[in-house]
Amino acid sequence: MISTLQHRRAPAEAGVRRCPIGSVQLDNGRTLPDVVIGYRTWGTLNADASNAILVEHALTGGTDVVTDDDTRPGWWQGLIGPGLAIDTRRWFVVAANIVGGCFGSTGPASVAPDGVPWGSRFPLITVRDSVRAEAALADRIGIDRWHAVIGGSLGGMRALEWAVEYPGRVRHCAVIAAGAYSTAEQIAWVQPQLMAIRQDPSFRSGDYYGGPPPAAGLGLARRIAHITYRTESEFGSRFSRLPQGAEDPYGHSSSVAGRERYAVESYLDYQADKLAGRFDANSYIAVSETLVSHDVRRGRGDLRRALSGATADFTIAAISSDRLYLPAGSYELAHALPGSPHVAEIDSPYGHDGFLLETEAIGSLLAQRIV
Amino acid sequence: MISTLQHRRAPAEAGVRRCPIGSVQLDNGRTLPDVVIGYRTWGTLNADASNAILVEHALTGGTDVVTDDDTRPGWWQGLIGPGLAIDTRRWFVVAANIVGGCFGSTGPASVAPDGVPWGSRFPLITVRDSVRAEAALADRIGIDRWHAVIGGSLGGMRALEWAVEYPGRVRHCAVIAAGAYSTAEQIAWVQPQLMAIRQDPSFRSGDYYGGPPPAAGLGLARRIAHITYRTESEFGSRFSRLPQGAEDPYGHSSSVAGRERYAVESYLDYQADKLAGRFDANSYIAVSETLVSHDVRRGRGDLRRALSGATADFTIAAISSDRLYLPAGSYELAHALPGSPHVAEIDSPYGHDGFLLETEAIGSLLAQRIV
Numbered sequence: 001m002i003s004t005l006q007h008r009r010a011p012a013e014a015g016v017r018r019c020p021i022g023s024v025q026l027d028n029g030r031t032l033p034d035v036v037i038g039y040r041t042w043g044t045l046n047a048d049a050s051n052a053i054l055v056e057h058a059l060t061g062g063t064d065v066v067t068d069d070d071t072r073p074g075w076w077q078g079l080i081g082p083g084l085a086i087d088t089r090r091w092f093v094v095a096a097n098i099v100g101g102c103f104g105s106t107g108p109a110s111v112a113p114d115g116v117p118w119g120s121r122f123p124l125i126t127v128r129d130s131v132r133a134e135a136a137l138a139d140r141i142g143i144d145r146w147h148a149v150i151g152g153s154l155g156g157m158r159a160l161e162w163a164v165e166y167p168g169r170v171r172h173c174a175v176i177a178a179g180a181y182s183t184a185e186q187i188a189w190v191q192p193q194l195m196a197i198r199q200d201p202s203f204r205s206g207d208y209y210g211g212p213p214p215a216a217g218l219g220l221a222r223r224i225a226h227i228t229y230r231t232e233s234e235f236g237s238r239f240s241r242l243p244q245g246a247e248d249p250y251g252h253s254s255s256v257a258g259r260e261r262y263a264v265e266s267y268l269d270y271q272a273d274k275l276a277g278r279f280d281a282n283s284y285i286a287v288s289e290t291l292v293s294h295d296v297r298r299g300r301g302d303l304r305r306a307l308s309g310a311t312a313d314f315t316i317a318a319i320s321s322d323r324l325y326l327p328a329g330s331y332e333l334a335h336a337l338p339g340s341p342h343v344a345e346i347d348s349p350y351g352h353d354g355f356l357l358e359t360e361a362i363g364s365l366l367a368q369r370i371v
Numbered sequence: 372m373i374s375t376l377q378h379r380r381a382p383a384e385a386g387v388r389r390c391p392i393g394s395v396q397l398d399n400g401r402t403l404p405d406v407v408i409g410y411r412t413w414g415t416l417n418a419d420a421s422n423a424i425l426v427e428h429a430l431t432g433g434t435d436v437v438t439d440d441d442t443r444p445g446w447w448q449g450l451i452g453p454g455l456a457i458d459t460r461r462w463f464v465v466a467a468n469i470v471g472g473c474f475g476s477t478g479p480a481s482v483a484p485d486g487v488p489w490g491s492r493f494p495l496i497t498v499r500d501s502v503r504a505e506a507a508l509a510d511r512i513g514i515d516r517w518h519a520v521i522g523g524s525l526g527g528m529r530a531l532e533w534a535v536e537y538p539g540r541v542r543h544c545a546v547i548a549a550g551a552y553s554t555a556e557q558i559a560w561v562q563p564q565l566m567a568i569r570q571d572p573s574f575r576s577g578d579y580y581g582g583p584p585p586a587a588g589l590g591l592a593r594r595i596a597h598i599t600y601r602t603e604s605e606f607g608s609r610f611s612r613l614p615q616g617a618e619d620p621y622g623h624s625s626s627v628a629g630r631e632r633y634a635v636e637s638y639l640d641y642q643a644d645k646l647a648g649r650f651d652a653n654s655y656i657a658v659s660e661t662l663v664s665h666d667v668r669r670g671r672g673d674l675r676r677a678l679s680g681a682t683a684d685f686t687i688a689a690i691s692s693d694r695l696y697l698p699a700g701s702y703e704l705a706h707a708l709p710g711s712p713h714v715a716e717i718d719s720p721y722g723h724d725g726f727l728l729e730t731e732a733i734g735s736l737l738a739q740r741i742v
Contacts, residue, residue, distance in 0.1 A: 206627035
């Protein structure tokens with residue numbers, strides 16, 4: 001599988017292994033052929049394959065959970081490694097890129113059987129589809145049962161689906177900053193993001209490979225998303241109404257043509273550019289649609305019934321200030337799970353991004369409960 | 372002043388009178404020449420001009436505070452009229468379109484002295500500039516002192532500026548769902564909205580008059596804004612994960628090209644189309660920038676000092692569930708005002724839009740305090 005974005009994706013994919021898993025049957029009746037899963041591992045699988053932990057990434061994450069490169073830390077840097085919370089002297093840790101992503105797994109930028117990138121033709125991948133593909137990966141790398149499947153946000157949704165779809169294959173399951181289904185509000189927030197990409201003239205219905213990518217649209221999507229990931233109080237204390245450096249937001253002569261910036265605007269510009277430089281816009285759409293599809297109840301009855309077959313030991317955690325994946329969603333999930341496990345509410349000022357930033361609290365929680 | 376958008380704006384402007392006020396000196400040193408203010412009145416000004424009330428509209432509002440047309444109710448319908456909370460048998464009510472708007476006042480679509488619409492050249496209008504223009508209107512229609520200046524959201528910011536800039540001209544001042552300045556979070560939310568308009572290929576740097584307007588960009592801006600105006604719980608209870616009618620969000624074959632909709636998405640489409648059909652995109656930018664400029668402290672010292680000269684009797688109200696103009700901002704304002712007036716927190720499930728929807732509570736409050 002040759003990627004048309006290989007030059008852009010190279011740094012994040014260093015060390016990623018690729019496992020062909022054949023076709024994946026999708027919930028909507030279609031088949032995605034020739035699927036490859038990009039994954040990375042840390043530690044050593046023991047003789048009876050009982051020490052494997054699957055770490056599931058979120059929307060724009062990848063297999064770079066931790067890195068050896070100080071200039072490019074992983075998204076859970078400090079949590080996994082020798083002597084750390086998830087001690088790789090004991091545990092064999094696996095991180096798989098989600099199907100639809102752009103860090104090693106088959107996604108919209110991958111070349112379809114006809115020799116042309118999937119682009120506009122890339123199918124809807126539900127959370128359940130993505131987990132089905134990961135089960136095929138587990139089969140191929142010899143892991144029958146995970147000691148734990150752990151994830152936050154979209155990673156938490158995938159962890160939950162693992163525990164429900166494959167109860168015999170998951171001993172512990174940690175669902176952080178995610179609920180049992182994507183809510184109307186979460187669906188609402190995705191709509192303008194994907195529209196921003198699709199309205200970018202470079203998007204060309206998703207068939208832009210070979211031409212310039214819709215970076216402006218992706219940057220706009222990221223700005224919207226990033227605000228929802230943080231909190232009003234953090235923005236207030238960090239930026240207040242400060243101008244950006246020597247810029248003067250009151251000074252420019254036209255409102256329509258644009259003015260100089262406030263510091264918070266420069267911060268959003270930075271976040272937008274950073275994502276647009278490392279992520280494929282079509283993958284942003286594909287994986288956002290996976291997130292929107294999340295509903296553990298689908299085809300399984302009401303929530304309690306849908307969860308009734310899950311046998312894993314659950315760790316449910318919420319970020320206190322999360323305004324996108326409200327703690328209420330975690331309580332609803334926990335309440336409906338067999339045995340109604342306790343919800344660990346992690347006190348954080350960072351909002352949803354607390355699931356990435358509060359590694360110490362998350363490490364303690366996992367150490368207490370799972371590892 | 373001939374508008375290039377007259378065909379679109381006609382319905383909302385029926386009954387609007389236009390008052391030329393000459394040049395307006397702007398905070399940034401520029402002069403906006405030949406300014407016209409569109410305004411509407413209800414009731415009769417009494418002999419000593421002591422019964423006048425100025426009602427200030429919000430971002431996309433206009434002078435249609437109340438209408439006689441049941442199919443197109445005003446934004447505070449039911450609040451103003453004979454026998455209503457603001458009883459027009461007693462009070463003379465004035466509503467003025469903000470400078471930069473598109474409902475009768477000089478704005479980006481207006482023709483500049485060179486015979487071409489202002490478009491990309493339209494200057495930044497601060498809240499203070501807009502109030503200066505309204506003071507010129509008041510002079511011309513013979514109102515030396517308002518019995519009250521009342522507004523919500525951007526209208527509340529204008530009301531506050533009136534009371535601070537012209538203390539002798541404001542007896543009562545009601546600031547609803549607005550704080551003393553636009554916060555980092557509020558600035559942040561505006562950025563992707565204006566970017567959405569500017570990234571629309573039809574925008575042409577703001578000089579699109581005569582061609583198609585950037586309706587897609589404006590619709591995208593409205594979607595973002597509308598979510599911030601409402602609440603997660605309202606979306607949840609109204610829409611949950613319901614599909615729109617017979618549409619099937621899981622059924623479509625491609626995620627990249629787009630799928631069928633959830634009900635909440637159709638609702639946002641409706642809100643977007645409604646605004647794009649009635650509002651000029653450049654005015655959306657101009658008035659949003661006015662909102663971003665809001666800082667009653669600017670050039671006046673700290674907040675308490677900035678407010679120290681205000682002599683009006685203040686009514687400060689917040690919407691309990693407002694997540695864009697947090698009640699905390701209203702408390703901060705009230706606390707710093709002379710005499711630290713009480714904050715009336717209006718209990719509402721609607722979020723920021725409660726300032727438009729909770730007319731009964733607002734009417735009671737105004738009846739108790741002002742009229």
